[in-house]
Amino acid sequence: MRFWGHRVRDVILSRSRPYHKNDNPRVEQKNSTLVRRYLGYDRLDTVEQVLAVNRFYDKMWVYYNLFQPVMHLAEKQVVQDDNGGTRVIRRHDKARTPFDRLCETEAISTPHREQLEALRDGINPRRLRQQIYDDLDVIFRLPCAAPGSRQNVHLTLAKNLDRRKEPLSHLDFNCTSVG
16 A cells, blocks of 8 residues: 555555465455466566556456356265264255356346346457467567566556446457347
8 A cells, every 4th residue: 555555546556464374265266266367477577477467367257257157066975974984075066157146136236237238249259269378379479588688567547447437338248248
């Protein structure tokens, strides 16, 4: 906050509670299964790379929140075998997309839900998935920063702040549904 507070307005700082590293287990799981699975652990340190990754994230959140169903662990039970050993029985709930789960709650307003439904109905998931892989190719073809060189990170922040004003207006997937 000390660094960004006086340089950029409307910055929101969020964090988990101190000494509770498992406050956000599903978020941490998605960091592993989505971010690290696709981008790996390599350093992406140029402005061009950051902007390309942000475009990649714009497509990823739509694909995984609107089209990819997930199962949540509903129950975990430890039972003993006849041989004296133990095993774990896991039961999961019905697979649903995160957007469908959100719609089942009262946490989303009707206009926002309708806007997201229109977005989902207007996108071809196969074409979107192909665009995600094309974006990955672009990201990994971009050169890394030369040792000792500096980049102006404010170039990435200005573009991201403009996008926050209109949450879905910057999305241009060019992957409309067919027929």
